[in-house]
Amino acid sequence: MVKPIVAPSILASDFANLGCECHKVINAGADWLHIDVMDGHFVPNITLGQPIVASLRKAVPRVNDTESTKPKAFFDCHMMVEEPEKWVADFVKCGADQFTFHYEATKDPLGLVKLIKSHGIKAACAIKPGTPVDVLYELGPHLDMALVMTVEPGFGGQKFMVEMMPKVEALRAKFPNMNIQVDGGLGKETIPHAAKAGANVIVAGTSVFTAADPADVISFMKGQVSENLAAKGLLD
Numbered sequence: 001m002v003k004p005i006v007a008p009s010i011l012a013s014d015f016a017n018l019g020c021e022c023h024k025v026i027n028a029g030a031d032w033l034h035i036d037v038m039d040g041h042f043v044p045n046i047t048l049g050q051p052i053v054a055s056l057r058k059a060v061p062r063v064n065d066t067e068s069t070k071p072k073a074f075f076d077c078h079m080m081v082e083e084p085e086k087w088v089a090d091f092v093k094c095g096a097d098q099f100t101f102h103y104e105a106t107k108d109p110l111g112l113v114k115l116i117k118s119h120g121i122k123a124a125c126a127i128k129p130g131t132p133v134d135v136l137y138e139l140g141p142h143l144d145m146a147l148v149m150t151v152e153p154g155f156g157g158q159k160f161m162v163e164m165m166p167k168v169e170a171l172r173a174k175f176p177n178m179n180i181q182v183d184g185g186l187g188k189e190t191i192p193h194a195a196k197a198g199a200n201v202i203v204a205g206t207s208v209f210t211a212a213d214p215a216d217v218i219s220f221m222k223g224q225v226s227e228n229l230a231a232k233g234l235l236d
């Protein structure tokens with residue numbers, strides 16, 4: 001059983017007003033914040049690192065912080081970096097709740113999952129469009145989430161690759177209770193494909209942050225995911 005989760009990608013936000021932008025989407029119904037970390041090596045782009053995540057953590061406390069009245073969120077860190085092992089401790093320290101590494105970036109995926117979990121946060125693994133889904137079959141039982149990229153990682157605002165949906169279907173068939181995330185080009189037009197395939201964690205940058213009514217986009221996507229999970233008997 002899984003829940004519908006919408007995770008706006010802060011890459012599409014106005015970084016000069018990052019805290020307010022995040023409060024805006026949380027108040028509009030976002031469950032997680034998706035934080036795209038790019039190193040200019042694993043992907044041809046550089047985005048943000050630990051100082052920004054640490055600052056954002058002060059503006060957006062952890063979900064279990066009962067003291068603060070500020071809007072809270074789960075920090076879903078998508079690590080598009082080489083040698084992801086090097087960054088686990090730093091990202092735990094600056095406030096990550098989940099560390100998603102790329103299968104293509106490590107020689108020891110299971111060792112990395114164990115390292116991430118040893119720090120007390122969630123471990124997830126992403127695959128690029130050219131990577132076959134079966135690389136995740138052995139790792140799946142150890143993961144908190146699998147991420148099927150629906151664009152080539154590196155940039156926001158790209159076109160959704162519907163041809164990735166068989167990967168999502170295959171994962172959902174094998175792992176009915178696992179969080180399965182899709183990332184890239186998701187919005188009101190493309191969500192029906194991802195929801196039908198069985199994805200339950202929806203990353204959406206451009207479609208949420210540029211919307212006149214972000215709450216409408218978020219609730220539409222959650223509704224589509226809920227309907228499809230319910231039809232499969234998997235809605236928590």
Ligand SMILES: O=C(CO)[C@H](O)[C@H](O)COP(=O)(O)O
Pocket residue numbers: 009011012034036078151152153154155156157158183184185186203204205206207
């Ligand atoms: O990982 C990513 C790119 O590598 C981003 O999370 C993704 O592109 C989301 O942005 P958008 O919804 O605008 O496509």
Ligand SMILES: [Fe+2]
Pocket residue numbers: 009034035036078183203
């Ligand atoms: Fe991402």
